[in-house]
Amino acid sequence: MACTEKHNLTRWKEFILLGITGPPELQAPLFGLFLTVYLVSVVGNLSLIILTKIDSGLQTPMYFFLRHLALTDLGYSTAVGPNMLVNFAVDRPTISYNWCATQLTFFSMFITSEIFILSAMAYDRYVAICNPLLYTVIMSHRLCQLLVAISYLYSILLSLLTIIKIFLSSFGGYNVIRHFYCDSLPLIALLCSGTHEIKLIILIFSAFNLVSSLLIVLVSYILILVAVLRMNSTEGRHKAFSTCGSHLTVIVIFYGTLFFMYVQPKSSHSFDTDKIASLFYTLVIPMLNPMIYSLRNKEVKNALYRACRIFKKINKPPIQETHRQLPEGTSPSNFSKPVINKTFSSEKAKTLYIQRNKDNGFIIRSTASEKTMEHHH
Numbered sequence: 001m002a003c004t005e006k007h008n009l010t011r012w013k014e015f016i017l018l019g020i021t022g023p024p025e026l027q028a029p030l031f032g033l034f035l036t037v038y039l040v041s042v043v044g045n046l047s048l049i050i051l052t053k054i055d056s057g058l059q060t061p062m063y064f065f066l067r068h069l070a071l072t073d074l075g076y077s078t079a080v081g082p083n084m085l086v087n088f089a090v091d092r093p094t095i096s097y098n099w100c101a102t103q104l105t106f107f108s109m110f111i112t113s114e115i116f117i118l119s120a121m122a123y124d125r126y127v128a129i130c131n132p133l134l135y136t137v138i139m140s141h142r143l144c145q146l147l148v149a150i151s152y153l154y155s156i157l158l159s160l161l162t163i164i165k166i167f168l169s170s171f172g173g174y175n176v177i178r179h180f181y182c183d184s185l186p187l188i189a190l191l192c193s194g195t196h197e198i199k200l201i202i203l204i205f206s207a208f209n210l211v212s213s214l215l216i217v218l219v220s221y222i223l224i225l226v227a228v229l230r231m232n233s234t235e236g237r238h239k240a241f242s243t244c245g246s247h248l249t250v251i252v253i254f255y256g257t258l259f260f261m262y263v264q265p266k267s268s269h270s271f272d273t274d275k276i277a278s279l280f281y282t283l284v285i286p287m288l289n290p291m292i293y294s295l296r297n298k299e300v301k302n303a304l305y306r307a308c309r310i311f312k313k314i315n316k317p318p319i320q321e322t323h324r325q326l327p328e329g330t331s332p333s334n335f336s337k338p339v340i341n342k343t344f345s346s347e348k349a350k351t352l353y354i355q356r357n358k359d360n361g362f363i364i365r366s367t368a369s370e371k372t373m374e375h376h377h
Contacts, residue, residue, distance in 0.1 A: 012097055012171055012175040013096065013097055014094045014096050014097060014175070015094065015095050015097070015100055015175050015176070015177045015182070016092065016093070016094050016175055016176045017087060017093045017094065017177050017179065018176065018177065018178050018180070019084070019093045019180045020084075020088075020180055020279075031085065031088040034081075034084065034283060035085055037283050037284065037287050038077065038081040038082075038085065038283060038287075041074070041077050041283065041286040041287040041290075042077075042078070044287065044289075044290030044291065044294075045070040045071070045073050045077075045286060045289070045290055046070075046074065047290065047304075048066065048070040048290050048293065048300075049071060049074070051300070051303050051304060051307060052066055052067040052070075054307075055306065055307065057299060057303055057306075058299060058300070058303050061139040061141075061144045062121070062125075062128070064141075064144050064148075065120055065121045065124060066293060068113075068148050069114065069117050069118070069121070069250075070289070070290060072110045072111075072113045072114040072117060073110075073289050073290075075106060075109075075110035076110035076111050076286070077282055077286040079103050079106040079107040079110065080180075080283075081282070081283060083095060083099075083103065087180065093180075095177075095181075100177075100182040100187075101163055101167050101182075103181060103182045104159075104162075104163055104182045104187070105159050105160065105163050106159075107181070107282075108155070108158070108159035108162060108184070109155045109156055110155070111281075112151075112154070112155035112158055112209060113151045113152055113155040114254070115209050115210070115213045115258075116147075116154070116155075116209075116213055117148065117151055118213065118217065118247075118250065118251060118254065119212075119217055120144075120147045120148070120151070121247050122216060122217040122221065122247065122251070123216060123220055124139055124144075125221075125224060125244050125247060126220040126221075126223055127139055128243065129224050129228070129240050129243065130224065130227045158205055162184060162201065162202060162205075165194070166187055166188065166191070169191045169192070169193055169194040169195075169198065170191065170192040170193050171191060172192045175190065179278070180275060180278070180279075183278065184198075184202055185202075188202075210255075210258060210259070214255060217251055221244070221248070224240070227240075228240045245296055246292050246297055249296075250288075250292055253285060253288065254281065257277055257280050257285065258281070260273075261277045261278070
């Protein structure tokens with residue numbers, strides 16, 4: 001954008017978001033649709049996070065990474081979703097300058113983290129199938145924590161670098177963002193200066209993130225495919241493919257959307273197509289991931305079933321005790337215990353018998369008849 005001397009140091013207090021444009025009569029149905037998608041996403045990802053944390057059967061590296069995948073899904077969908085839904089209800093959708101920077105920071109951090117967590121999950125599947133005997137040794141809890149920590153730290157540093165470069169630059173006199181949230185490309189279009197440097201930084205790091213993570217995924221799955229083809233057992237092949245099926249589905253959807261966003265030719269690039277793709281990976285993918293991992297995974301379904309049973313037991317109302325009116329002169333403590341009438345040959349035999357049966361809650365009475373035993377309830 002060409003900037004005049006008057007506007008070359010402009011710092012806006014807020015930005016106007018164009019949002020999801022369309023006929024006014026579609027605003028209410030779209031709001032209902034996106035609200036449903038977002039709520040399903042939140043419930044699904046929160047359930048996966050809690051389930052993989054508390055269930056003893058899901059304490060493996062695979063579910064450790066799955067928990068953090070659900071966390072990143074929840075993170076970047078929440079960075080965008082609520083603000084987008086609020087903008088449906090207002091005539092002039094806006095976002096403050098500071099919140100715009102915050103939203104872009106968290107969105108970039110979580111989306112970048114997810115890229116490398118998916119790569120770590122691919123490596124985990126490779127070790128599980130190609131080196132099953134050494135799986136627990138190689139994929140130690142310490143290594144898993146290290147891989148996730150590196151993903152988060154790298155994502156935070158990269159996000160801060162990009163956001164600082166953008167928001168320290170000068171904005172022009174036009175504060176309308178052609179998007180439904182603060183994304184880097186629409187913001188760069190509003191800058192007066194430094195756009196070439198920022199675009200170069202984004203291009204280099206985006207290419208590095210996509211290529212390096214995708215390379216890890218491709219190499220892992222090529223080695224997995226070779227190992228599976230060498231298996232003699234049909235059952236073993238089926239088990240290996242079922243183990244990787246959910247992750248492979250998520251990989252194809254996620255990377256396909258990102259490549260559509262960032263690797264399409266410049267001639268066909270438009271903010272309208274970006275909006276559609278952004279809607280897909282900010283709201284739809286976070287909703288689909290828990291479903292894919294739940295519906296295609298027996299261990300997750302079994303864990304969910306166990307959690308539901310425990311929840312039902314906790315919420316089951318206590319059994320109400322019915323109180324009967326006791327006969328006159330009867331002690332409550334005596335009425336609740338079985339009474340045994342028995343004849344003993346001597347006082348010593350009676351004492352010994354009482355000692356043996358005192359823990360059973362019986363009341364012993366001496367009677368004249370032998371070998372009689374009555375239970376009064």
